[in-house]
Amino acid sequence: MINIPKGVQDVLPQDSYKWKKVQQVAYDIANKYNLKEIKTPIFEHTELFLRGVGSSTDIVNKEMYTFLDKGERSLTLKPEGTAGVVRSFIENSMYNEPLPIKMFYITNCFRYEKPQRGRLRQHTQFGCEIFGADTVQADVEAILIATNFYRSFGINPVAYINNLGCAECRKKYAQALKNYFAKYINTMCPDCQKRFETNPLRILDCKVEDCKKIVANAPKIGDVLCDDCKNNFNKLQELLKSANVNFKVNNMLVRGLDYYTNLVFEFVDEDKKLGQNALGGGGRYNNLVEELGGKSTPVVGFGIGIERLLLYLEDKGIEIEKDNNVDVYIASLTDNLSYVINVAETLRKLGLKVEMDIVNRSLKAQFKYANKLEAKYVITIGENEILSKKLSVKNMQDGNQYEVSVEEVLKGNLNG
Numbered sequence: 001m002i003n004i005p006k007g008v009q010d011v012l013p014q015d016s017y018k019w020k021k022v023q024q025v026a027y028d029i030a031n032k033y034n035l036k037e038i039k040t041p042i043f044e045h046t047e048l049f050l051r052g053v054g055s056s057t058d059i060v061n062k063e064m065y066t067f068l069d070k071g072e073r074s075l076t077l078k079p080e081g082t083a084g085v086v087r088s089f090i091e092n093s094m095y096n097e098p099l100p101i102k103m104f105y106i107t108n109c110f111r112y113e114k115p116q117r118g119r120l121r122q123h124t125q126f127g128c129e130i131f132g133a134d135t136v137q138a139d140v141e142a143i144l145i146a147t148n149f150y151r152s153f154g155i156n157p158v159a160y161i162n163n164l165g166c167a168e169c170r171k172k173y174a175q176a177l178k179n180y181f182a183k184y185i186n187t188m189c190p191d192c193q194k195r196f197e198t199n200p201l202r203i204l205d206c207k208v209e210d211c212k213k214i215v216a217n218a219p220k221i222g223d224v225l226c227d228d229c230k231n232n233f234n235k236l237q238e239l240l241k242s243a244n245v246n247f248k249v250n251n252m253l254v255r256g257l258d259y260y261t262n263l264v265f266e267f268v269d270e271d272k273k274l275g276q277n278a279l280g281g282g283g284r285y286n287n288l289v290e291e292l293g294g295k296s297t298p299v300v301g302f303g304i305g306i307e308r309l310l311l312y313l314e315d316k317g318i319e320i321e322k323d324n325n326v327d328v329y330i331a332s333l334t335d336n337l338s339y340v341i342n343v344a345e346t347l348r349k350l351g352l353k354v355e356m357d358i359v360n361r362s363l364k365a366q367f368k369y370a371n372k373l374e375a376k377y378v379i380t381i382g383e384n385e386i387l388s389k390k391l392s393v394k395n396m397q398d399g400n401q402y403e404v405s406v407e408e409v410l411k412g413n414l415n416g
Ligand SMILES: [Zn+2]
Pocket: 165, 166, 167, 168, 169, 225, 226, 227, 228, 229
């Protein structure tokens, strides 16, 4: 037997209704905000992620599935959803169309991570990107889309928000961090020592306990923000408040990617018992399009991991509504298969979910199976029924059995 590779999972038929539901909710919410779906390939040139995700990130340094194809090109399975969308935006000159351009995607992402609960090597992301709107309203819209997505499942996590500042602010802040960490850097982890040189902001993200203690007293971005950045951030908070978004300012939030500017946000359940408590997040990346060779265009967006959301709902005891059961099971006792298939097809055309025997069970076994499927009605078709043009119908909910003319059955009238 060949086993499934480490760190990935199957979605089995009995669980796939959850995925269908999540997808429907995502499509529905995206539609309400007039987002259009974009599909980009599973793999891209490795260069895209080096430049688009950032060479100082853990994703690029440790987690990418990179390989040479038969033409000796270095390709990488996408570790996140944004870079490919930005590449496509540039390549298709979308900035020539009326802005904003609002897109969403549901895509697989691949990261070579240490497998643990809620952290898979292949996961699925629902993401949204709003191009060409450098405004607080666009920030609010992105946060509202994600918030409403969560609310559709009956949850309302807190949106942690932070402002990383404009280019000027960030320069100032990076310097402030360097000044602060200079005293401690020799006692910090090797990753932080590297980050100190490449991108000191990333030190704030370190998960090593000793580093975290030092990080706790580091200067806060709020201390160095310029007036514009401060005003924008205040305005954002006012608007989120008036839109009833459950949010909190978290000065330590930087997110794991290099490309963020100004706004970052993360959806968190503060109930720490649930372990993996970040449910998704995003922010603004106003330099990314230019960074990847396009005409400077502001972007705000987010990504939500679907597997993690499903685990979270499970932990919360929130059940996703199951698909409806089989409406009609057709039990057959005849060799006249074309007759049986015709009845089944006619009912399906009426929109009913119909099963018929395709494994030649005995009549008794067919009824047992119909029961297992929780079919609402069982129609029995035998030689007698075909001759008399009256089919035997059993209402499986109340157990009543009666005859209905073929004509009525084919109209979907199963109640006699
Ligand atoms: Zn600023």
